[in-house]
Amino acid sequence: MSSTVNQINDLTQQEYKWGFVTSIDEDRLPPGLNEEIVRAIAAKKGEPEFMVEWRLKAYRHWASLEQKHAEPTWANVKYPPIDYQALSYYSAPKQKKELKSLDEVDPEILDTYSKLGIPLHEQKLLAGVAVDAVFDSVSVATTFKAKLAEVGVIFCSFSEAVKNHPELVKKYLGSVVPYTDNFFATLNSAVFSDGSFVYVPKGVRCPMELSTYFRINAQNTGQFERTLIIADEGAHVSYLEGCTAPIRDENQLHAAVVELIAHDNATIKYSTVQNWYPGDKEGKGGIYNFVTKRGKALGKNSKISWTQVETGSAITWKYPSCILQGDNSVGEFYSVALTNNYQQADTGTKMIHIGKNTKSTVVSKGISAGHGQNTYRGMVKILKGATGARNYTQCDSLLIGDKCGAHTFPYIEVKNASARMEHEASTSKIGEDQIFYLQQRGISKEEAVSMIINGFCKAVFKELPMEFAVEAQKLLSISLEGSVG
Amino acid sequence: MSLLEIKNLHASVNGNEILKGIDLTVNPGEVHSIMGPNGSGKSTLAQVLARRESYEVTGGSITFDGKDLLEMKPEDAACEGLFMAFQYPVEIPGISNAYFLRAALNAIRKYRGQDEMDAMDFLPLLKEKMRMLEMDERFLNRPVNEGFSGGEKKRNEIVQMAVLEPKLAVLDETDSGLDIDALKIVAKGVNAMRDKKRSMVLVTHYQRLLDYIVPDFVHVLVNGRIVKSGGPELALELEQKGYSWTEPELVGKR
Ligand SMILES: Nc1ncnc2c1ncn2[C@@H]1O[C@H](COP(=O)(O)OP(=O)(O)O)[C@@H](O)[C@H]1O
Numbered sequence: 001m002s003s004t005v006n007q008i009n010d011l012t013q014q015e016y017k018w019g020f021v022t023s024i025d026e027d028r029l030p031p032g033l034n035e036e037i038v039r040a041i042a043a044k045k046g047e048p049e050f051m052v053e054w055r056l057k058a059y060r061h062w063a064s065l066e067q068k069h070a071e072p073t074w075a076n077v078k079y080p081p082i083d084y085q086a087l088s089y090y091s092a093p094k095q096k097k098e099l100k101s102l103d104e105v106d107p108e109i110l111d112t113y114s115k116l117g118i119p120l121h122e123q124k125l126l127a128g129v130a131v132d133a134v135f136d137s138v139s140v141a142t143t144f145k146a147k148l149a150e151v152g153v154i155f156c157s158f159s160e161a162v163k164n165h166p167e168l169v170k171k172y173l174g175s176v177v178p179y180t181d182n183f184f185a186t187l188n189s190a191v192f193s194d195g196s197f198v199y200v201p202k203g204v205r206c207p208m209e210l211s212t213y214f215r216i217n218a219q220n221t222g223q224f225e226r227t228l229i230i231a232d233e234g235a236h237v238s239y240l241e242g243c244t245a246p247i248r249d250e251n252q253l254h255a256a257v258v259e260l261i262a263h264d265n266a267t268i269k270y271s272t273v274q275n276w277y278p279g280d281k282e283g284k285g286g287i288y289n290f291v292t293k294r295g296k297a298l299g300k301n302s303k304i305s306w307t308q309v310e311t312g313s314a315i316t317w318k319y320p321s322c323i324l325q326g327d328n329s330v331g332e333f334y335s336v337a338l339t340n341n342y343q344q345a346d347t348g349t350k351m352i353h354i355g356k357n358t359k360s361t362v363v364s365k366g367i368s369a370g371h372g373q374n375t376y377r378g379m380v381k382i383l384k385g386a387t388g389a390r391n392y393t394q395c396d397s398l399l400i401g402d403k404c405g406a407h408t409f410p411y412i413e414v415k416n417a418s419a420r421m422e423h424e425a426s427t428s429k430i431g432e433d434q435i436f437y438l439q440q441r442g443i444s445k446e447e448a449v450s451m452i453i454n455g456f457c458k459a460v461f462k463e464l465p466m467e468f469a470v471e472a473q474k475l476l477s478i479s480l481e482g483s484v485g
Numbered sequence: 486m487s488l489l490e491i492k493n494l495h496a497s498v499n500g501n502e503i504l505k506g507i508d509l510t511v512n513p514g515e516v517h518s519i520m521g522p523n524g525s526g527k528s529t530l531a532q533v534l535a536r537r538e539s540y541e542v543t544g545g546s547i548t549f550d551g552k553d554l555l556e557m558k559p560e561d562a563a564c565e566g567l568f569m570a571f572q573y574p575v576e577i578p579g580i581s582n583a584y585f586l587r588a589a590l591n592a593i594r595k596y597r598g599q600d601e602m603d604a605m606d607f608l609p610l611l612k613e614k615m616r617m618l619e620m621d622e623r624f625l626n627r628p629v630n631e632g633f634s635g636g637e638k639k640r641n642e643i644v645q646m647a648v649l650e651p652k653l654a655v656l657d658e659t660d661s662g663l664d665i666d667a668l669k670i671v672a673k674g675v676n677a678m679r680d681k682k683r684s685m686v687l688v689t690h691y692q693r694l695l696d697y698i699v700p701d702f703v704h705v706l707v708n709g710r711i712v713k714s715g716g717p718e719l720a721l722e723l724e725q726k727g728y729s730w731t732e733p734e735l736v737g738k739r
Pocket residue numbers: 498499503521522523524525526527528529530
């Protein structure tokens with residue numbers, strides 16, 4: 001038994017494969033955070049006054065929070081205090097002008113993407129995926145825009161949206177996650193440097209999956225991107241975000257905000273495959289991933305669906321949530337979170353039922369290996385007017401080895417007696433008997449572990465778009481490779 | 486040349502010696518039955534043959550198809566053609582029977598330098614074997630053994646054996662938990678696989694199975710040793726007299 005556990009541990013010792021650093025000229029602000037820096041960020045981006053004002057309000061609010069030491073401490077994660085004045089809040093690859101095609105992109109950047117396995121080139125276009133790549137906060141290449149424009153879909157960097165569609169940005173920015181929401185969201189509101197923007201007009205079904213890759217390259221910069229997705233009445237859109245970061249000894253802060261708005265009969269499906277650098281085997285380095293993601297199912301019969309596969313980051317603090325405001329609206333959260341070595345994850349969701357006959361589904365699969373600590377924290381809130389609300393929550397944990405931990409904190413608040421709630425939870429260890437059974441049929445130990453874990457995560461993987469499900473499966477087995485002989 | 490040659494095998498579990506010197510030779514095409522009371526070490530022998538690592542071999546040797554079995558990992562033994570039908574088949578949630586079995590078959594084919602079989606070729610093969618074991622097609626997509634009844638699990642083991650076509654099949658108490666109809670179905674499946682080359686070791690507690698799958702040899706395992714060997718008639722004798730007569734010293738001690 002114990003030797004199997006040891007071998008599983010070995011398998012989990014696989015090293016980070018995306019840890020190369022790209023050396024490109026960058027344009028960055030000196031470390032520190034104050035009103036000057038906030039203004040400088042806005043100036044570098046040539047932002048209109050309303051944005052500058054919004055950032056400053058956020059900054060002032062954040063400064064007051066920081067003074068009160070109001071950084072959240074309730075999450076089940078441990079890390080030394082972050083020196084926010086030591087970080088640089090803006091870093092962009094230096095480029096002379098706006099880019100019209102991929103040929104104009106710095107070949108080193110493209111090389112980085114190809115190492116990441118992101119086919120920014122023809123294949124991806126043929127595959128029908130439009131990629132908006134965010135490299136240290138500035139969007140460097142947006143593809144397939146023309147085809148999207150034909151049907152009226154706007155898919156661009158946040159900066160471009162501010163320039164070209166200020167009325168949409170003004171209307172929706174902060175409407176789901178206000179700048180006062182929480183410490184990290186407030187910080188993001190003050191300093192965010194770029195991100196993605198999507199608007200799908202009335203009745204349009206977005207003709208392809210929209211995909212963004214984020215990558216943190218520069219040292220000592222936090223990445224603060226912001227994503228805003230709006231699906232107008234009857235619109236459908238599926239969006240995928242993938243993330244990686246190079247190996248650094250220092251911890252890097254990533255405090256992103258994602259806001260989704262679905263109007264009547266609209267559907268937004270948001271999928272994340274997160275593979276930020278998790279730190280080394282001793283727990284040195286790695287990304288602090290403190291992210292606020294929230295969707296508002298504003299209209300009747302609207303639907304917001306979050307699917308996430310979280311295998312990276314030293315610390316993950318993240319609760320993609322749904323505000324189910326429209327009658328008959330639907331919220332979903334499907335999550336796989338893996339913690340290995342010294343990774344910590346405190347993740348889950350909030351489902352806030354406001355409208356009548358609103359329905360939410362939560363499926364969370366936590367996998368812990370090494371010394372990893374995995375916490376599910378979920379809240380289901382049924383407000384007074386939410387007659388006929390329903391929630392189903394399933395929360396499973398899988399342990400590999402005996403030094404890791406799984407924790408579950410479900411909070412339920414019901415103010416309407418007609419609500420129906422179902423909750424299922426389980427914790428299991430990956431069984432030596434399961435591994436042996438598969439081996440006895442000719443399957444290697446590594447394959448066996450990978451198969452068992454994929455089986456465990458199946459309910460989540462089947463929610464991912466096909467090609468990303470394959471990617472997620474690979475990522476999971478790579479993250480656990482070496483954990484078996 | 487014999488397919489399996491076990492010489493003076495000693496094995497321990499958690500430091501307790503369970504097998505205390507087993508000798509057994511199985512030639513191609515032979516069916517051997519190992520019988521014995523509960524706790525005598527039958528499953529231990531099966532697990533050792535399948536190379537489960539928690540079963541420690543402390544002495545002796547096992548040669549399988551001319552190779553040293555004790556040098557092999559469990560998956561290598563499987564790829565070399567050793568199959569064990571589990572006494573307690575394991576559930577693998579989220580992985581369909583069809584997916585699992587194709588992965589297994591392809592792992593074995595790859596080991597042998599054969600091309601992988603795609604789903605188009607594999608499915609008809611699997612369906613045919615399932616029909617033979619009278620298993621409904623809905624078991625194709627059900628997760629491996631999950632929620633299967635005891636009998637369904639056992640039949641599923643034989644389906645796997647039929648697909649993987651081993652050189653040596655070790656069936657551990659495949660009859661236990663089966664009603665008479667299911668037993669007949671399983672026996673039919675097993676008998677259909679008997680041929681001049683394939684060998685089998687049937688581990689069983691009851692003589693009942695041997696009415697349907699008639700072995701060439703019967704061995705009686707008591708307290709980690711084979712105390713008696715004979716032909717099929719030995720099984721009947723055991724049925725009538727119980728196990729105690731086979732080991733006079735034991736009887737004397739009681
Ligand atoms: N995994 C194990 N851990 C501890 N003891 C075991 C284990 N497996 C078998 N044993 C012990 O070994 C002896 C033989 O068991 P087993 O081989 O299962 O017998 P049989 O299959 O003949 O009933 C029993 O005393 C049993 O308790």
